[in-house]
Amino acid sequence: MNSRILPLLTLALLLPLATACGTSSEANGTAGPETVTVTIGYQSKTINTVTAGTLLRSLGYFEEELTARGKRDGTTYKVEWQDYATGAPITAQMTAGKIDIGSMGDFPLLINAARGKELKQPTRLVAVTGYNLRGGLNTVVTAPGSPLRSLADLRGKKISTSVGSAADGTLVRALQRAGIDAEKDIRKLNQQPSVGASALTAGSVDALSQFVAWPGQLAFEGRATALYDGAELNLPTFHGVTVRQKFAEERAGVLSDFLKAQRRATDHLREQPVAAAESVAKETGLPAEVVYLYNGANGIATFDPELRPELIAALKQDVPVLKAAALVGDVDVDAFVDPAPLKRAVQAPPYPPASAVKPELWLKGQTTTRTFENPKELLKAAKGAQVRAAYVPDALTGTLWFADKAVWVADGAELRAFVTPASAQRYVDGHAGARVIRYEDAVGLAS
Structure with a gap:
């Protein structure tokens, strides 16, 4: 629908229908109980976001929290879950006012912050889902039997990635350290993860740089071999929860319920990692063995909603990479990060530090x-x-x-x-x- 050709009155009448947190209380002209719809954007196959997406949805914790709230305030709450392959479309929907809460990786989060400010739909980072303090959630892979043995061999080759994603950031940084210009010395193809995976299998690209869980899935299926471990960068990478600022202000209680539910889902995953992996596998179609590689007791991802200082510091280091690619201008990370909602919502003590990874x-x-x-x-x-x-x-x-x-x-x-x-x-x-x-x-x- 093109709002520019709508009469002003018609546009005003339709506007509530275009917002994410829809509200109706006077159906057919008679007063009645208020109904609020909360729209959540998530990435089912980006499995270190599951505590704010796939696993949370399957457990029903958010709906439970909202039901309890509804009994207190007389409101009927509904949740609409929207599944996407990457963070970019979630940002597009959030800045259009059509998604209230979303989860995505660190680089997309910065784009989320930049687009929100630019389009006057500001967003805030309020929680983390999964992280790896060394950067191990992103991996560059090649086809089995490929002659490529190191990053140096990528010079002049075709590499698939999702531009603006955390995996793209890992690729750019890794190539820089290897003395390779990501813009001049390689042919970078901007592709969705599934498209890139198919291209690698078909031999139309030489390598694929992607985020969890694509590298592990391809390796498990015998369709790829790891070429570069993102943890060699020794820079934290993570996924987090972003919310429209207007929604956070108008529905602070609902946001608290979401963050409480996320913490409950995180408790479940940490206490029952095998059951959680099986559940996510059932919901996504991913092999449970792959889910557990990332989300297990010793998995590559550590799950904790806390906005750790190391992660925020890493986010600030990501800004220049995105600026160099002309994907963002200046981003005020400190203004984007808002720890207050999580502090209000979750009173439980922080999780203990992660222990050493064991076989x-x-x-x-x-x-x-x-x-x-x-x-x-x-x-x-x-x-x-x-x-x-x-x-x-x-x-x-x-x-x-x-x-x-x-x-x-x-x-x-x-x-x-x-x-x-x-x-x-x-x-x-x-x-x-x-x-x-x-x-x-x-x-x-x-x-």
Whole structure:
């Protein structure tokens, strides 16, 4: 509908229908109970947003909180969940007043802040969903059997990514560190994650840089091999919850209910990680083994709504990258971040600091997993067992990866795993006698 050609009166009548938090209380000209619809934008397959999206929706916690509120204030609350592949369309809908609360990655969050200010629909970052303090949520992958072994090999190649996403930011930064100009030395294709994945499989691109859970899914399915682990940047990356400022002011109680529900969903995920992974897998069609790689007890993502100082500092470091790509101008991160709603909503103590990542084994038919002190013990337990998934942390970055997809190195009696061939080779080059071996050989040596 083109509002420019509507008569002013008609536009005024239709405007409430275009807003996200719709309200009706005088149907057919008679007063009655107020009905409020809250619209949530989420990314079902970006699985480190599940506590504000897929998992939260399946648990029904937000609806429970709103039902309780409705009993107190006589209002009927409804929730509309809208699923998107990336953060960009969520921002477009928020700045059009059609989505109230959304979740997206750190780079899209900055674009969200910039577009909101530009279009006079300001937004605020009010919570985090999942994060990795080293940047391990983003990965560059190549096709199995590709001759590409390191970032240096990407010069002159075609690389698929979603421009403006956290994965794009990882690609640009990683290439810069490798002395490669992301604008001049490669051919970067701006594609949706699913399109890029298909392009990689078809051989029409040489590499794919994407965010959780695409790299893990492609590796698990045997359709990709990791080329670069985003954790090598050692810069935090995260996804968070953004809200329209007007909604936050007018419906502060509803926002509190959402954040309470998000904390409850986070508690559930941390206390029952296998059940949560199975639930998300059922809702999204993703393999549960892939969901657990990121969202498990030792997963790549740590779930905590807290707006940690390290994450906000990293967000400020992201601004110059987006400015250089002409995707944003100046962004006032401090004005965008608003910790007050979370503090009002959640009175529970903060979660304890994340412990060291351990190797983990998930056997078929089991609803719990086992952890091990080192990779060798994991491999011993996996030999001859009915393994559903075995996970092992990278020896340098700590990024969890599938044990049978990792690059293994034998160093004397020690067995070490790496996400990428390049990092394994760097280790071998620095340790006399160390050598790269196959996974099957690692299992044999462990026994």
